[in-house]
Amino acid sequence: MATISLCMIVKNESAVLARCLDSIADLMDEIIIVDTGSTDNTKEIAAQYTSRIYDFKWTSDFSAARNFSFSKATMEYIYTADADEILDDANRERFLRLKDALLPEIEIVQMKYVTQGTFDTVLNAKKEYRPKLFRRLRTFTWIDPIHETVRLTPVTFDSDVEILHCPQSLHSKRDFSIFIKAFEHDGQFSPKIRTMYAKELLKTGDKKDFTDAKPIFQLIFDNDPADDARKEAACVLARIYRMEDNKNEFFKLTMKDMLTTPCAEICYELGTYFVGQRDYAEAVLWFYNAAYETESILDVHTSGDLPLLGLVECYETLLAGEEAKIPSDTALTIQYEMMLDKYREASRDWRMPEET
Structure with a gap:
């Protein structure tokens, strides 16, 4: 069975963080929370689930915060989640089956992102695939029997896991x-x-x-x-x-x-x-x-x-x-x-x- 690090970046998510972590915490092998400047009790809530909590100064750059969170991971795969996401019971089962059967050559797993309610800012459909699970260390492999080259395109798998996006407001x-x-x-x-x-x-x-x-x-x-x-x-x-x-x-x-x-x-x-x-x-x-x-x-x-x-x-x-x-x-x-x-x-x- 594959091992997975949960990496999250959060700020003032006290209203929804526990809901998210309750739905996924037991599926993970370690939980890493990066806080970018909360002024509520977000970090106190996170501490109920993990001791791996880090502060990161917000620079108006989500990529920088994501990269920092990834740098703290130690497991085979990294799962990214936002605090307003949920896995329901059916998709928890799907996630467990995926974790048990995940082939080592798979480098990215896509999951269906399902937006509910009226807070949809960019989606043009109710569901769309998004990359959510990433192999932490990539192995480079030579391909082609002649004029051989290193495979640069990652091996991606489209899973049946559906993530419920339940924001409380527009961003x-x-x-x-x-x-x-x-x-x-x-x-x-x-x-x-x-x-x-x-x-x-x-x-x-x-x-x-x-x-x-x-x-x-x-x-x-x-x-x-x-x-x-x-x-x-x-x-x-x-x-x-x-x-x-x-x-x-x-x-x-x-x-x-x-x-x-x-x-x-x-x-x-x-x-x-x-x-x-x-x-x-x-x-x-x-x-x-x-x-x-x-x-x-x-x-x-x-x-x-x-x-x-x-x-x-x-x-x-x-x-x-x-x-x-x-x-x-x-x-x-x-x-x-x-x-x-x-x-x-x-x-x-x-x-x-x-x-x-």
Whole structure:
């Protein structure tokens, strides 16, 4: 049976830490807790489960804290957990079976991350695989019978373990400040961090968050040659220009997007703009394109429930206007009623994708 070190970084997690550790502590061979500056009784709670508690000065760098926690591990594998995660009874059994059968050549184990409730900042599905279990020391192996080379790609196993993510609140405000500091320090984002920042903005950002992000994504749009970088930046900037009521820049940007492969985010922004102008017939066109003719690149809701609900609201408004002017049995009113029923049903039945 493989041996496993649990490595966690925590800060002010007194409300959820015991819940997490109660679900996984007995599955681990050692528990390492790295505290990055708690002012509550997080460390006292952690001490009920382990004596391996370390302080680490927070530097707005999760990687630095993770690396420090890994440096304290001594077992064959390292399991990373956040304090707002839980393993239920069924997945505890799956974890035990995995631990018992884990082959030594496996270097990374992925587990399904399941977000419950409304506090989903970046996921576009209810479940997604994430790397959670890592071999502490990697063995390099020569491969290929001729022109031999060292295998550099890790051996990864997709397990059936599902981790329940049960946060008590959003972390986006903390994340936004870290994104900005990282950009100020490095002058650029990795593609992963750029995408994560754009996703969190579109899903949870307020006016100030978008204002703070504007110079960063304007720089990306103007200077990054990668198509995906410019598309993601355009989605963020379109939201900003609409919020600023900067019609000239808004339409310059959205029309440029139409010259490429349009995305649902831009179509949804156009629909929302025309709702603000009370041009509901035009809004219907763009909401329809968001829901049925394009795909999301950042937020799956912009090709799902959001434009469907926009269609419902537009048809309700149009129907109410027509009812004030013409008899309820006219062909136009009947058409509106049929379309309204259709989109009510579609918006009610839309669900987040189960897995990615």
